[in-house]
Structures are given as C-alpha cells and as structure tokens.
Amino acid sequence: MMKRVSRPPRYWEAYRARREFGRMREARLVDVLRDFLSNGRHRPPWMQSAELGTDHQDFEGIDVVVKTDVGDLFIQVKSSERFKYLFVAKGRKQWKTGRAVPIVGIVIVNDGRTDREILSEALSEINRVRQIVQLQGSNYLPARKPA
Numbered sequence: 589m590m591k592r593v594s595r596p597p598r599y600w601e602a603y604r605a606r607r608e609f610g611r612m613r614e615a616r617l618v619d620v621l622r623d624f625l626s627n628g629r630h631r632p633p634w635m636q637s638a639e640l641g642t643d644h645q646d647f648e649g650i651d652v653v654v655k656t657d658v659g660d661l662f663i664q665v666k667s668s669e670r671f672k673y674l675f676v677a678k679g680r681k682q683w684k685t686g687r688a689v690p691i692v693g694i695v696i697v698n699d700g701r702t703d704r705e706i707l708s709e710a711l712s713e714i715n716r717v718r719q720i721v722q723l724q725g726s727n728y729l730p731a732r733k734p735a
Contacts, residue, residue: 613697614640614651614665620703621654621710634658635714649679650690654714659727661717662692663710672696688731691724693717 621638625631634657641650641662652663666672672694683689693713697706721727 613667617652617663617665617695617697617706617710620707624707648690649692656718658718658721661714661721662690662727663713664692664694665697666694667698668696683729683732686731686733688728691717691720691727691729
C-alpha cells in the first residue's frame with residue numbers, strides 16, 4: 589500500500605493557477621476557431637463547430653473538441669514546443685502500456701503568438717487528424733498489447 593502524500597496549500601494554489609491559465613489558453617483557441625467558422629470566407633464545409641472539452645476529456649488529454657463530418661476531432665493546447673514534446677512522449681508511453689489513447693492535434697497557444705498563427709497551426713492539425721480518423725475509422729488509437 590502506497591503512503592498518501594499530503595501536499596502543502598501553496599502547491600494546490602499553484603496547481604489551480606496553472607489550470608486556470610491553461611483553460612484561458614484553451615478558450616482563446618476556441619474563440620479563434622469560432623471566429624473563423626462564423627466569419628471565414630474559406631471555411632471548410634466539413635468543419636461545423638469548436639468547443640471546450642469536458643473535465644473528463646481534459647483528463648484524457650483533450651482540451652478542444654472540433655465537430656466535423658467524420659465525427660469529433662480532438663486538440664490539445666500546449667504553451668511551448670517543450671511541453672508539446674512531453675505530451676507526445678507521455679501518450680506514447682501510455683499506449684505502449686496497453687491503454688487506448690485519443691488521436692489529438694497539438695496546437696501551441698501563448699502570448700507570443702498571434703491569432704492568425706494559432707489559427708494556421710490549428711487548421712493544419714485539424715486537417716491532419718481528420719485524415720487519420722478517415723483512414724482509421726476512429727479517433728482513438730486502439731489499446732496495444734504490452735510486449
């Protein structure tokens with residue numbers, strides 16, 4: 589039996605602050621996508637809407653859900669290339685241990701990027717994920733049998 593570790597209150601304050609900051613970045617991406625969908629002249633006809641993921645989806649690594657003709661496509665929001673790499677490595681490790689993992693596009697959202705840069709990367713990732721889902725028929729990688 590593992591010993592339960594009690595964390596100091598300042599740990600939880602920092603955790604809540606990071607989570608709130610992350611949710612603001614996720615909301616920024618959703619706003620950019622919604623603005624594009626409502627005002628974009630070159631809006632793809634297969635892209636219907638974008639919304640924040642639920643708490644359960646957030647736990648699975650899904651921050652934004654994009655509704656399309658092939659079903660829901662998932663986006664993870666990260667603040668830097670470093671955190672993007674760490675997220676990919678974590679997902680690969682989970683898959684290798686036999687867990688089904690969602691297929692996600694990863695978009696970097698931070699204060700140094702313009703909405704146009706964020707939109708460009710988001711559309712590229714959404715397109716990439718859409719192609720994978722079309723070929724595979726699911727938005728999850730099936731569980732892998734551990735070696």
